[in-house]
Amino acid sequence: DQQVKQNSPSLSVQEGRISILNCDYTNSMFDYFLWYKKYPAEGPTFLISISSIKDKNEDGRFTVFLNKSAKHLSLHIVPSQPGDSAVYFCAAADSGNTPLVFGKGTRLSVIA
Protein backbone atom coordinates (compact mmCIF):
# COMPACT_ATOMS: atom_id res chain seq x y z
CA ASP A 1 0.00 0.00 0.00
CA GLN A 2 1.55 3.27 -1.14
CA GLN A 3 1.38 5.78 1.67
CA VAL A 4 2.96 8.62 -0.29
CA LYS A 5 1.81 9.13 -3.87
CA GLN A 6 3.17 11.32 -6.62
CA ASN A 7 0.69 10.73 -9.39
CA SER A 8 2.53 12.62 -12.13
CA PRO A 9 5.60 10.71 -13.27
CA SER A 10 6.78 13.68 -15.32
CA LEU A 11 6.24 17.40 -15.83
CA SER A 12 7.54 19.82 -18.46
CA VAL A 13 7.70 23.55 -17.80
CA GLN A 14 9.08 26.51 -19.71
CA GLU A 15 12.01 28.38 -18.18
CA GLY A 16 10.82 31.31 -16.07
CA ARG A 17 7.38 29.82 -15.41
CA ILE A 18 6.11 28.19 -12.24
CA SER A 19 6.60 24.46 -11.64
CA ILE A 20 4.07 22.80 -9.36
CA LEU A 21 4.77 19.30 -8.12
CA ASN A 22 2.09 17.47 -6.18
CA CYS A 23 2.10 14.81 -3.52
CA ASP A 24 -0.71 13.02 -1.66
CA TYR A 25 -0.46 10.88 1.44
CA THR A 26 -2.78 8.46 3.14
CA ASN A 27 -1.35 8.05 6.64
CA SER A 28 -2.95 10.63 8.93
CA MET A 29 -0.13 10.09 11.44
CA PHE A 30 2.40 11.73 9.09
CA ASP A 31 3.38 15.10 10.52
CA TYR A 32 6.64 15.93 8.79
CA PHE A 33 7.08 16.30 5.04
CA LEU A 34 10.10 16.88 2.84
CA TRP A 35 11.03 17.36 -0.77
CA TYR A 36 14.23 15.96 -2.23
CA LYS A 37 15.77 16.63 -5.62
CA LYS A 38 17.75 13.94 -7.38
CA TYR A 39 20.04 13.98 -10.39
CA PRO A 40 20.86 10.66 -12.13
CA ALA A 41 23.41 8.48 -10.33
CA GLU A 42 23.59 10.88 -7.36
CA GLY A 43 22.09 10.82 -3.89
CA PRO A 44 18.91 12.81 -3.18
CA THR A 45 19.53 16.39 -2.03
CA PHE A 46 17.27 17.81 0.67
CA LEU A 47 15.34 20.83 -0.63
CA ILE A 48 12.71 21.95 1.83
CA SER A 49 10.53 20.58 4.63
CA ILE A 50 7.34 21.43 6.43
CA SER A 51 5.82 20.22 9.67
CA SER A 52 2.10 19.75 10.16
CA ILE A 53 1.80 22.81 12.39
CA LYS A 54 2.39 24.98 9.33
CA ASP A 55 0.65 25.25 5.99
CA LYS A 56 3.43 27.00 4.07
CA ASN A 57 7.19 27.15 4.10
CA GLU A 58 9.30 29.21 1.76
CA ASP A 59 12.99 29.12 0.89
CA GLY A 60 14.05 31.29 -2.01
CA ARG A 61 12.44 30.03 -5.20
CA PHE A 62 10.96 27.01 -3.44
CA THR A 63 7.69 27.01 -1.50
CA VAL A 64 5.96 24.00 -0.01
CA PHE A 65 2.25 24.12 0.76
CA LEU A 66 0.51 21.65 3.05
CA ASN A 67 -3.23 20.98 3.08
CA LYS A 68 -3.76 18.62 5.99
CA SER A 69 -7.49 18.13 5.47
CA ALA A 70 -6.86 17.01 1.89
CA LYS A 71 -3.67 15.13 2.84
CA HIS A 72 -1.94 16.95 0.04
CA LEU A 73 1.25 18.90 -0.35
CA SER A 74 2.79 20.69 -3.25
CA LEU A 75 6.14 22.16 -4.16
CA HIS A 76 6.20 25.39 -6.14
CA ILE A 77 9.34 26.47 -7.94
CA VAL A 78 9.29 29.98 -9.33
CA PRO A 79 10.87 31.02 -11.58
CA SER A 80 11.85 27.61 -12.96
CA GLN A 81 15.39 27.27 -14.30
CA PRO A 82 16.97 24.61 -16.56
CA GLY A 83 19.14 23.49 -13.62
CA ASP A 84 15.96 22.51 -11.78
CA SER A 85 15.50 19.62 -14.21
CA ALA A 86 15.71 16.53 -11.99
CA VAL A 87 13.54 13.96 -10.27
CA TYR A 88 11.73 15.32 -7.23
CA PHE A 89 10.76 12.98 -4.40
CA CYS A 90 8.18 13.78 -1.80
CA ALA A 91 8.78 12.10 1.59
CA ALA A 92 6.78 11.92 4.79
CA ALA A 93 7.18 10.60 8.32
CA ASP A 94 5.37 10.13 11.55
CA SER A 95 8.01 12.00 13.51
CA GLY A 96 7.24 10.07 16.68
CA ASN A 97 7.88 6.71 15.16
CA THR A 98 9.05 6.11 11.65
CA PRO A 99 11.78 6.97 9.20
CA LEU A 100 10.87 8.59 5.89
CA VAL A 101 8.47 7.10 3.37
CA PHE A 102 9.17 8.21 -0.19
CA GLY A 103 6.87 8.78 -3.13
CA LYS A 104 7.82 7.41 -6.55
CA GLY A 105 9.11 10.74 -7.80
CA THR A 106 8.22 13.24 -10.52
CA ARG A 107 10.69 14.00 -13.29
CA LEU A 108 10.73 17.76 -13.95
CA SER A 109 12.06 19.07 -17.24
CA VAL A 110 12.56 22.81 -17.52
CA ILE A 111 12.82 23.84 -21.14
CA ALA A 112 14.87 26.88 -22.11
Add this chain to the structure above:
Amino acid sequence: DTEVTQTPKHLVMGMTNKKSLKCEQHMGHRAMYWYKQKAKKPPELMFVYSYEKLSINESVPSRFSPECPNSSLLNLHLHALQPEDSALYLCASSQDFRGETQYFGPGTRLLVL
Protein backbone atom coordinates in the same frame (compact mmCIF):
# COMPACT_ATOMS: atom_id res chain seq x y z
CA ASP B 1 28.37 21.05 6.76
CA THR B 2 25.79 18.49 5.64
CA GLU B 3 28.15 16.08 3.94
CA VAL B 4 27.81 12.33 3.89
CA THR B 5 30.59 10.56 2.05
CA GLN B 6 30.48 7.13 0.48
CA THR B 7 33.17 4.91 -0.97
CA PRO B 8 33.65 3.50 -3.48
CA LYS B 9 31.71 5.48 -6.09
CA HIS B 10 31.47 2.46 -8.37
CA LEU B 11 31.89 -1.24 -7.68
CA VAL B 12 31.80 -4.24 -9.98
CA MET B 13 31.79 -7.64 -8.31
CA GLY B 14 31.21 -11.26 -9.15
CA MET B 15 28.63 -13.39 -7.41
CA THR B 16 31.28 -15.14 -5.31
CA ASN B 17 33.08 -11.98 -4.18
CA LYS B 18 33.03 -10.32 -0.79
CA LYS B 19 33.14 -6.54 -0.75
CA SER B 20 32.18 -3.68 1.57
CA LEU B 21 30.58 -0.28 1.06
CA LYS B 22 31.57 2.50 3.44
CA CYS B 23 29.76 5.59 4.63
CA GLU B 24 30.94 8.40 6.87
CA GLN B 25 29.38 11.52 8.39
CA HIS B 26 30.76 14.07 10.83
CA MET B 27 27.59 15.98 11.63
CA GLY B 28 27.08 14.31 15.01
CA HIS B 29 24.03 12.51 13.67
CA ARG B 30 22.92 9.50 15.69
CA ALA B 31 20.91 7.74 12.99
CA MET B 32 22.35 6.25 9.83
CA TYR B 33 20.59 4.46 6.99
CA TRP B 34 21.22 2.23 4.02
CA TYR B 35 18.92 2.52 1.02
CA LYS B 36 18.86 0.69 -2.28
CA GLN B 37 17.65 2.49 -5.37
CA LYS B 38 16.87 1.00 -8.76
CA ALA B 39 16.43 3.15 -11.86
CA LYS B 40 13.20 5.17 -11.94
CA LYS B 41 12.22 4.02 -8.44
CA PRO B 42 12.31 5.77 -5.07
CA PRO B 43 14.96 4.84 -2.50
CA GLU B 44 14.02 1.64 -0.62
CA LEU B 45 15.00 1.53 3.01
CA MET B 46 17.21 -1.43 3.94
CA PHE B 47 18.60 -0.76 7.43
CA VAL B 48 18.49 1.88 10.14
CA TYR B 49 21.05 2.29 12.89
CA SER B 50 20.18 4.47 15.85
CA TYR B 51 22.86 5.20 18.43
CA GLU B 52 25.02 2.51 16.79
CA LYS B 53 22.38 -0.18 17.29
CA LEU B 54 20.42 -1.79 14.47
CA SER B 55 16.87 -0.45 14.81
CA ILE B 56 15.27 -1.49 11.56
CA ASN B 57 16.01 -4.31 9.12
CA GLU B 58 13.48 -4.22 6.30
CA SER B 59 13.63 -8.00 5.69
CA VAL B 60 16.87 -7.65 3.76
CA PRO B 61 18.52 -10.92 2.63
CA SER B 62 21.47 -12.02 4.75
CA ARG B 63 23.88 -11.58 1.86
CA PHE B 64 23.76 -7.90 2.93
CA SER B 65 25.30 -7.38 6.36
CA PRO B 66 25.41 -3.91 7.93
CA GLU B 67 27.89 -2.80 10.55
CA CYS B 68 28.17 0.40 12.55
CA PRO B 69 31.68 0.52 14.08
CA ASN B 70 31.07 3.94 15.63
CA SER B 71 28.65 6.85 15.44
CA SER B 72 30.33 8.31 12.34
CA LEU B 73 30.77 5.18 10.26
CA LEU B 74 28.44 2.75 8.60
CA ASN B 75 29.47 -0.23 6.50
CA LEU B 76 27.53 -2.60 4.30
CA HIS B 77 29.23 -5.95 3.78
CA LEU B 78 28.29 -7.79 0.61
CA HIS B 79 28.68 -11.49 -0.02
CA ALA B 80 27.31 -13.85 -2.66
CA LEU B 81 25.21 -11.18 -4.31
CA GLN B 82 22.94 -11.77 -7.28
CA PRO B 83 22.79 -9.76 -10.52
CA GLU B 84 19.42 -8.34 -9.43
CA ASP B 85 21.21 -6.69 -6.49
CA SER B 86 22.82 -4.30 -8.97
CA ALA B 87 21.62 -0.83 -7.96
CA LEU B 88 22.64 2.51 -6.46
CA TYR B 89 23.26 2.06 -2.73
CA LEU B 90 22.67 5.20 -0.73
CA CYS B 91 23.73 6.03 2.78
CA ALA B 92 21.95 8.74 4.75
CA SER B 93 22.13 10.21 8.23
CA SER B 94 19.89 12.29 10.47
CA GLN B 95 19.92 13.70 13.99
CA ASP B 96 17.48 11.03 15.11
CA PHE B 97 15.72 8.32 13.16
CA ARG B 98 12.22 9.48 14.05
CA GLY B 99 11.30 11.59 11.08
CA GLU B 100 14.22 13.99 11.08
CA THR B 101 15.59 15.34 7.82
CA GLN B 102 17.94 12.83 6.27
CA TYR B 103 21.07 13.86 4.40
CA PHE B 104 22.18 11.52 1.67
CA GLY B 105 25.58 10.56 0.38
CA PRO B 106 26.33 10.44 -3.35
CA GLY B 107 25.81 6.67 -3.47
CA THR B 108 27.78 3.66 -4.65
CA ARG B 109 26.78 2.28 -8.02
CA LEU B 110 27.05 -1.50 -7.73
CA LEU B 111 27.12 -3.91 -10.64
CA VAL B 112 26.97 -7.64 -9.89
CA LEU B 113 28.09 -9.88 -12.74
